[in-house]
Amino acid sequence: xxxxxxxxxxxxxxxxxxxxxxxxxxxxxxxxxxxxxxxxxxxxxxxxxxxxxxxxxxxxxxxxxxxxxxxxxxxxxxxxxxxxxxxxxxxxxxxxxxxxxxxxxxxxxxxxxxxxxxxxxxxxxxxxxxxxxxxxxxxxxxxxxxxxxxxxxxxxxxxxxxxxxxxxxxxxxxxxxxxxxxxxxxxxxxxxxxxxxxxxxxxx
Amino acid sequence: xxxxxxxxxxxxxxxxxxxxxxxxxxxxxxxxxxxxxxxxxxxxxxxxxxxxxxxxxxxxxxxxxxxxxxxxxxxxxxxxxxxxxxxxxxxxxxxxxxxxxxxxxxxxxxxxxxxxxxxxxxxxxxxxxxxxxxxxxxxxxxxxxxxxxxxxxxxxxxxxxxxxxxxxxxxxxxxxxxxxxxxxxxxxxxxxxxxxxxxxxxxxxxxxxxxxxxxxxxxxxxxxxxxxxxxxxxxxxxxxxxxxxxxxxxxxxxxxxxxxxxxxxxxxxxxxxxxxxxxxxxxxxxxxxxxxxxxxxxxxxxxxxxxxxxxxxxxxxxxxxxxxxxxxxxxxxxxxxxxxxxxxxxxxxxxxxxxxxxxxxxxxxxxxxxxxxxxxxxxxxxxxxxxxxxxxxxxxxxxxxxxxxxxxxxxxxxxxxxxxxxxxxxxxxxxxxxxxxxxxxxxxxxxxxxxxxxxxxxxxxxxxxxxxxxxxx
Numbered sequence: 001x002x003x004x005x006x007x008x009x010x011x012x013x014x015x016x017x018x019x020x021x022x023x024x025x026x027x028x029x030x031x032x033x034x035x036x037x038x039x040x041x042x043x044x045x046x047x048x049x050x051x052x053x054x055x056x057x058x059x060x061x062x063x064x065x066x067x068x069x070x071x072x073x074x075x076x077x078x079x080x081x082x083x084x085x086x087x088x089x090x091x092x093x094x095x096x097x098x099x100x101x102x103x104x105x106x107x108x109x110x111x112x113x114x115x116x117x118x119x120x121x122x123x124x125x126x127x128x129x130x131x132x133x134x135x136x137x138x139x140x141x142x143x144x145x146x147x148x149x150x151x152x153x154x155x156x157x158x159x160x161x162x163x164x165x166x167x168x169x170x171x172x173x174x175x176x177x178x179x180x181x182x183x184x185x186x187x188x189x190x191x192x193x194x195x196x197x198x199x200x201x202x203x204x
Numbered sequence: 205x206x207x208x209x210x211x212x213x214x215x216x217x218x219x220x221x222x223x224x225x226x227x228x229x230x231x232x233x234x235x236x237x238x239x240x241x242x243x244x245x246x247x248x249x250x251x252x253x254x255x256x257x258x259x260x261x262x263x264x265x266x267x268x269x270x271x272x273x274x275x276x277x278x279x280x281x282x283x284x285x286x287x288x289x290x291x292x293x294x295x296x297x298x299x300x301x302x303x304x305x306x307x308x309x310x311x312x313x314x315x316x317x318x319x320x321x322x323x324x325x326x327x328x329x330x331x332x333x334x335x336x337x338x339x340x341x342x343x344x345x346x347x348x349x350x351x352x353x354x355x356x357x358x359x360x361x362x363x364x365x366x367x368x369x370x371x372x373x374x375x376x377x378x379x380x381x382x383x384x385x386x387x388x389x390x391x392x393x394x395x396x397x398x399x400x401x402x403x404x405x406x407x408x409x410x411x412x413x414x415x416x417x418x419x420x421x422x423x424x425x426x427x428x429x430x431x432x433x434x435x436x437x438x439x440x441x442x443x444x445x446x447x448x449x450x451x452x453x454x455x456x457x458x459x460x461x462x463x464x465x466x467x468x469x470x471x472x473x474x475x476x477x478x479x480x481x482x483x484x485x486x487x488x489x490x491x492x493x494x495x496x497x498x499x500x501x502x503x504x505x506x507x508x509x510x511x512x513x514x515x516x517x518x519x520x521x522x523x524x525x526x527x528x529x530x531x532x533x534x535x536x537x538x539x540x541x542x543x544x545x546x547x548x549x550x551x552x553x554x555x556x557x558x559x560x561x562x563x564x565x566x567x568x569x570x571x572x573x574x575x576x577x578x579x580x581x582x583x584x585x586x587x588x589x590x591x592x593x594x595x596x597x598x599x600x601x602x603x604x605x606x607x608x609x610x611x612x613x614x615x616x617x618x619x620x621x622x623x624x625x626x627x628x629x630x631x632x633x634x635x636x637x638x639x640x641x642x643x644x645x646x647x648x649x650x651x652x653x654x655x656x657x658x659x660x661x662x663x664x665x666x667x668x669x670x671x672x673x674x675x676x677x
Contacts, residue, residue, distance in 0.1 A: 019520055020397050020497050024634040028641070029613045033268060033282040035242035035289045037350075047641035080398030080431065083497075084634060085613075086333040087240065088349030109401055109433050110333055114349030168225040168365060175223070179351075181253075183222055184359035191256075191361060194219050194230045199465050200323055201232065201260070204458040 005176035006119055009101040009147040011073030015134040016063050021077065022084035023111065027093050029085075040093035064097075068141035076133055077104035081122075082111025091115040101147055103154065103163065105130050116169050119178050121149060129161040150174055206472025208369050209325070209438055210404050213344045213469065217327045219361060226363040232326035233343075234356045235312045236263035236299065238290040239615070240331030244354035245293040255297040257360040262321055263294050264302040266311045268615045271578050271605035274304060283616065297357075310581020310607040313337040313549040317421065318583055320450025323462075324439035325469035329356055334549045334631065336427040339436030340420035341443055342470065344404070346433045367434060368402055368478035373409035376485035381666035383559070384419035385551060385629070385649035387411070389491040389501050391483060392430040397499040400432025403478070406471065407437045411485040417446040418555040425550045426631050429498040438470035490665055492536045493633045493647040495524035500633075504652070504664045508534045527635055528644055529623070537662050539646065541627045543620060544575040544657035545638075546602075546650045548612035548630035552580030556629065556650040557588050561596045563654035563668050569601035570660025576603040576618070578610040602657070614639020627656035 031043045049062045063069055075094065081104045082090060091114050094102070102115065107122045115122050125133070136143060136159050145156045147163065149170055154163045165173075172178040184191075195201045207215075219228040234257075241263075248255070255261060268283040278284040287304065294301040302308035308315055313334050316322040324342035328335060331353040338345035348362065355362055374387055392399075405427050412420065420437050427435025437443075444463050447453045454462040489503040502508070508525065509516055510532040525532055546552070546560050557579065569575045577597050579585035585607055588594060594604045611618040612630035619639025620626055626638055626645050633645035646662060655665040 017519075018523065019517060022497070022632075022634045024613075024632065024637050028636055029615045030639070032239050033280075033286060033615060035246075035286060037243055047636040050641065080401065083397060083431065084333065084428075084632060086331060086347035086349050088351060091349075106398060106401060108398075108431065110347055110349065110428075114351065117349065117351035166365065168222075168363075172224045172226075177224055180222075180226075180363040181247075181251075181355050181358050183224075184228060184355055184361045184363065185253075187220070188359075190219050191228075191230060191359065194217065195257075195360070198216065198230070198232060199462070200326060200454075204454045204461040204465065 003176045003179040004119060006121065006173040007148070007150050009074060009121070010144060011100065012069070012071060012142060013074040013076050013137045013145050014063050014069040014072035015076045015137050017078060017134065019079040020083055021081050023082055023087050023090040024084055026082065026090040027087060032087055032089050037089065037092040037096070040089055041097035044093045044097055073098055073100045074145050074147065075099045075102045076130065076137060077102060078130060079105040081107050083108040086110045086114070088114040091118060091120050095120050103130070103133065116172060116178055117180070119173065121165060121169065121173055123147065123163045123165050125154065125161055125163050132159065205476055206474040208406060208471040208475045208477070209342055209436060209469055210344055210367065210369050210406070210434070213325050213327060214366065222363055224363065226365060228361050229327060229364045231329045231356050231360055231362060232260060233321055233328045234261045234360070235316055235328065235330035235335070236261060236353070237267055237312050237332065238265050238286045239267040240350050241293065241353055242286065242289045243350050244357055245297065247354045248297070248357055253358045255299060255357050258298040260360060261299050263290060263299050264309055264312055264315055265290060265304055267609045267613070269304060269608040270616050271608050271610050271618060274606055280617070307582050310583065311549045311552065311609055313425065314553060314580035314584065317341065317417065318450070318581060320447055320453035323447060324443060324466035329362060333428045334425050336433065336435045337421050337425040337549055339424040339427065339434060340417060342436055342439035342466065344434055344436065347428065367404045369406055370400070370403045370479040370481060371406045371408055371477040372481045372483065374407065374411040374483045374485050375409040376411060378411060378485045378488060381651065381669040382488050382490055383649040383651060384415060384422040386488055386491045387483070387485070388423045388426040389493070389498065389647065390488055392426065392499045393501050395430055395481065397429060397497045398431045400427065400430040403432050404434035404436065405430065405432040407435060412437055413440065416555060417442060418553040421553070422550055426498065429631055439466045490649065490652050492652065492662055494528060494530065494536055496527050496633060496635050498631065498633060498647060500524055501647070502536055504537055504662065506536060508532055508536060537664060539662040540625065541573060541646065541656050541661060542624040543626040544569070544573055544653050545611045545626055545628045545630065546653050547578030547580065547610050549580065550631040551629035551650045552578060552584065554584050554587050557584070557593050560650040560654040561593045563651050563665065564600040564602070564658060565596050567600055567658045569657045573657050573660050575601060575657040576605055576611070578605045579607050581607045611638055613637060627653045627662065629653045
C-alpha cells in the first residue's frame with residue numbers, strides 16, 4: 001500500500017506540559033465504543049477540558065482550547081507521553097485534529113508504534129531543548145516550527161536544535177513505507193518457512 | 205555467551221530484516237477482542253485480504269460486556285454494535301470466537317492461559333497493553349494498536365524493534381498479607397512508570413520461582429505500567445503443570461516433547477542482561493497507590509508525599525495530590541472508600557477470589573461501600589461457585605457479577621460516579637480511568653480491597669490475615 005512520504009513538517013506548535021500523560025487522558029475509554037475512528041478529534045483530553053472551552057474563568061484554559069494555539073500542527077510534550085493503554089484511538093484523535101508531529105522528551109513504546117503506523121512522527125529532543133521550545137511557543141504562539149526528519153533538525157525564529165528519531169522510523173517515514181502490511185505480505189514463503197520450524201505450529 | 209529467553213524466541217520467530225531495518229517477527233498467537241479490532245477487519249475487507257492464520261487467532265468479548273444484565277441486544281446500542289461487529293468479523297474471516305454465552309468467555313488475558321492457548325516461547329500479540337500477562341508462561345507477549353492488529357490479521361507478522369532485557373530478581377519469603385500485587389507495585393514505584401521503556405523485564409529469583417501461575421500473571425500483567433512492553437518469567441515445572449491437560453495444550457505423548465523444548469528456551473545461566481535489579485521480598489509491605497499513576501504508591505503504613513520528598517517531580521506531585529484531594533502528609537490508611545472492586549486482568553483469577561473471600565468470610569461490607577466481585581472468566585466464575593465463594597461474597601454484601609473487564613476501565617455500565625474513591629484490584633489509577641472524569645482509584649491487592657470494603661476505609665490487611673490464621677499464609 002502506497003503511503004505518503006513524510007520528510008518535513010512545518011507549522012505552529014502547541015505545548016502540553018507534564019510527564020506521563022496517559023492515553024486514558026488523551027482519549028477517554030467511552031469514546032472507544034465505536035467501530036470506526038471517525039470523530040475522535042472532538043474528544044481529545046475531554047475530561048480535563050470541561051469548562052475550559054466555554055471560557056469558564058474558574059477553569060485553567062487547556063492548551064487544546066487556547067485560541068493562541070488554534071491551528072497548531074506540532075504538539076510539544078515532556079516525558080513518557082502516551083503511556084498506559086495501547087488504544088490507537090489516542091494518536092488517531094491527535095492526527096485527526098491536525099497534529100502532524102509530536103516532539104517530546106520520550107514516548108511510551110506502544111504509543112510511538114501506533115503513531116508511526118498512521119504516519120505521525122514522535123520525535124525526541126533533550127529535556128532542556130524541550131523546555132526552551134515550550135517557553136518559545138508560549139511566548140510566541142505564532143512562531144512557525146520547521147522540522148526536517150532527514151536532516152534531524154527543528155528550528156524556529158532563532159531557535160534550532162537537533163532532534164532524534166530511531167533509524168527505522170525515519171526510514172519508514174521518509175520512504176513512505178510506514179504502512180507496513182504490504183511489506184509484511186511480500187515474500188510470504190519466508191513466513192511459512194518460519195511457521196514450519198516452530199514446533200508449536202507444526203506439532204511437537 | 206548464553207542467551208536470554210527473549211533473544212532465543214526473537215531469533216526463532218524472525219522472518220527477515222525489513223528495508224526499514226525493523227525485524228519482521230512471526231506471531232504465534234493473536235488474541236482478539238471487540239474494542240481494538242473492528243477497524244482492522246474493515247481494512248482487510250476493503251483491501252480484499254484474508255486472515256492469514258485463523259488457526260493462530262482466537263477472539264473473545266470482554267471490554268464492553270455488561271456484567272449484570274447480559275441479554276441481547278444490550279441496552280447500550282454502541283456496545284451491542286461492537287459485539288455484533290466482532291461476531292460478524294469472526295464469522296466472515298473464520299476466526300474462533302468465545303462469545304458472550306460461551307463457557308470459555310472472559311477477559312482475554314485470563315482465558316488465553318486457561319484454555320492452554322498461551323504457551324512458553326510463543327510470540328503473542330493482542331490489541332491490549334496488558335498482553336504482557338502471558339509472559340508469565342515464558343512467552344514474549346506484548347500489546348499492539350489497531351493498525352498492528354491489521355498487520356497481524358493480514359500477515360501473522362509484525363514489524364518490530366529489538367528490546368533490551370532488564371532482569372529483576374526477587375528473593376526471600378513474602379510476609380503474610382503481602383502479595384504478588386505488592387511486589388509489582390513496589391517494582392514500578394522503584395523503577396518508575398517510564399523506567400522500562402526500551403526494555404523487556406525478566407522476573408527471576410526464588411520468590412518468583414515459588415509463585416503460582418496466577419501470581420506470576422499478576423506480576424507480568426503490570427510490566428507495561430512500568431513502561432516495559434514485555435515482561436516474562438522463565439518456564440519451569442510450575443508452568444508445565446499448569447498447562448498440562450488444558451484444551452489447547454499439547455496432547456498425550458507430545459506434551460513431553462513440548463516440555464523439553466520449552467525448558468530449552470529458558471534463559472541460559474550465563475545469559476547477559478542489559479541491567480540487573482534486586483528486590484528483597486522480606487522487606488515488602490502491602491502497597492496502596494495515592495496518586496494518578498501506578499508508580500505513585502506508598503506502604504499501607506505510609507503517608508502521602510509532602511513537598512520536598514526526594515525523587516518527586518514537584519509539579520507531578522502537586523497535580524496528583526490535587527486530583528486525589530490530598531494536601532500531603534495524610535496517612536493512606538484511614539482514607540474513606542466508596543467502592544470496592546475485585547476484578548480485572550491483574551487480579552480476577554480463582555486464587556485472587558479465594559484470598560479475598562478468606563478476608564470477608566463472616567464479616568460484612570461497611571454500610572456506605574458498594575462492593576463488587578467480577579470474575580475474570582466464565583470458568584473462574586463457575587469454579588468459584590462450585591467452592592461456594594459466591595455465597596461468601598454475597599453474604600458479606602458484595603455483588604457477584606459475570607465475567608469481563610468491568611470497572612477497571614468503565615467501558616460497560618460499571619463506572620464510578622463523581623469523585624467516588626475506589627479501592628481497586630485493577631492496574632491503572634489514571635485520572636478518569638474508572639469511568640468518572642473525576643473518579644479516584646486506589647490500587648492494591650485483592651485481599652487489601654476486601655479489607656477496605658469491610659472497614660470502609662483503607663486498612664492494613666495484615667491485621668486481618670494474622671487474626672484469621674495466626675500469621676500463616
